[in-house]
Amino acid sequence: MQNSNDIIVRFGKMEDAEMTLEIQKSVIAESDYLLTSPEENKKTLLEHREWIQKRIENENETYIVAQTDEKVIGWIAFEHSSNRKRTSHTGSFGLMVHKSYRGLGVGEMLLTALLHWAEKNPSIEKVSLAVFSTNQKAISLYKKMGFIEEGRKIKEFKINDHEYWDDVLMYKLV
Template sequence: MEFRLIDGNEVIIKEATKEDAQHMIDFYNVVGGETDFLSFGKDEFNHEVEAYKEFLESTRLEQNSVILLAIIDDKIISIASINSSQKIRIKHVGTLGIVISEQFTGQGLGRRMMEQLIQWATSNGVTNKISLVTRADNSAAIELYEKLGFEKEGQILKDTLIDGVYYNTLVMGLLL
């Protein structure tokens, strides 16, 4: 799928493959240093390339999991995913994660990636709920999630510690 950001840049969204492993690891290690809203910091996405290739390949084979990449000029600018358990009792719930390069925030990319994931989840034949977690003070993300139909389900207190400060985590869900 292709579309244009607000600034006019053309973006391609594609499903991740094992060939993308090193670029994804590199991307995560950079964006980890751009915001404190992620569960990891700069250079903290410590994954061996071969193991990550296996993870990407196994994810591609799951009917209820997907990893999407947003790319401009062969460079990853966002990764968005729904990962789901294969256990019968909970395989209908997908956990959503999204990361956007700081320079491309505010361009409509987050909404577009989320819409793609929701559309995919609605049509995969397994998923009927999407869950996500975000820091409770991440107001811009929460506003987007609510516009897309997510509802607040609960809060985990003092779930994250950054530079000696504790932050709460908000749990949100979307029933499909």
């Protein structure tokens, strides 16, 4: 799909499951910006493979990876909103980049590939996401890529007894 500075962005395959699950586990373990906490993350390799298979088999979903030197360093997955007719034109994505490769444009490359895929998919008209209000780097990237804030869920996440974060909802029409 895309190649830049020895980083290749391509559609994901089942063979990527182990590496993408490891990225997911490491990101969850070291990030304050994800809903799932490390102790809640119990996804097995088999469950992850089944999840990947659903993305690959559904023409309105996709799974894209970034790799360098045969090593997957990040991934993005688009999931269809539902099987209901009135929301069949929408979906949302999740994006994860290994800590060692952040700040190098990998997230932007993955998001660019996803948007290119969505623009070519006749069923997809709206790409959505939700992001913690404190994740300013991600929000900056999404705004740079043309996403617009469409709302917030105020105090959606309880961090501790006295701290709450909003859930920022963003979208881009394709």
